[in-house]
Amino acid sequence: MKAGVVGLRLDVEDLACNRGERRIFSGVSFSLAAGGALIVTGRNGAGKSTLLDLLAGRLHPAGGRIALSGAGDRTLPECLHYVGHRDALKSALTARENLDFARNFLGDPVLKAQEALEVVGLAHAAGLPVAYLSAGQRRRIALARLLVANRPLWLLDEPTSALDTASQATLLRLMEEHRDRGGLVIATTHAPLALRDAKEVRIERARTVLAEDAP
Template identity: 55%
Template sequence: MRLSGQNLTCVRGGREVFSSLDFSAASGDALAVTGPNGSGKTSLLRMVAGLLVPAEGSITLEGGEAELSLPEQAHYLGHRDALKPALTVLENLSFWREFLGGEAQNATLCLAAVALDHATHLPAAYLSAGQRRRLSIARLLAVRRPVWLLDEPTSALDAAGQELFVGLMRDHLSRGGIIVAATHMPLGIEAHDLRMGAAA
């Protein structure tokens, strides 16, 4: 499997954020997207996720499920944790399992994998920022998808949470997955670097 972008140009609010950008990542590869604020790291992830249309260029996934689009084969973990405060931890994760479709994993086991199995019946409103992030990470496990798009994935995580997430990323890559992560911090895994230019 190979994820690639060719000659990508991003325009936001009439301003060209980046242009002529190429990238490639194969099964088992992690790509760390680095660069200053405003250089287009998040915009690139949103393009791959199908949430933003390139002004020019194309993005392709070779070797994936032919009947599924790239966004249907990718998880996008953004800055904000997409949770409903009134629902419990387990209800939030169950909602995402049903919404995303595909081959669902055991929700309780996914919560155990992020060390939240003690809080399954706790409303999400009571979670700390780090716990909310862990719950969002559990969504990556609840329905298997080959491409993980991670925007500052370790934000709000303490040292134990970061170490836990490193293990999950390594496991995903060992299964032939692909990771594209926008980050200002080292990911803790071996990764190729895609350096974005300074903001215009």
């Protein structure tokens, strides 16, 4: 696996988001250096997924600043993997075909599709259409996209959703290995996520939130 970008740093200052005339949240500030992790918590509808959408460039902030440094000439979208609530897989394609497409589209390839499927325990399902697979298997394929292309910033929205205990342990190991290579991880979660030395942001609707070290 390739290393993350040496010296990568993400700084978010006083970020705010509106939907129409309604303020979703404000005052989100945090900094992550290479190898850092941030856990985003909060009630349903508070804006956890919205924060990831802002970081991914899918939404424009109502205020504040998002700055990435140490990535050379790569823009923020070119540096990130995004795994959302929806697995974003093509149901008619096989597991291998979905990962081959992601590998070719994203560029800077790392593992081959079959190798990534082996890591997540789905080598036996490589030739099956995704439509035939369970929710947990589809989730593992979506997470396997993290392994086929080198992107130093991982944005993960409820990444343990639909995963069994063994698959959650595999995901945690992959996140920590990614951090060891200098990558960044930002994950929303309702369940405990035991990332070492992680910072935490708790989003309360329309209120200021703070980043701090997780207990």
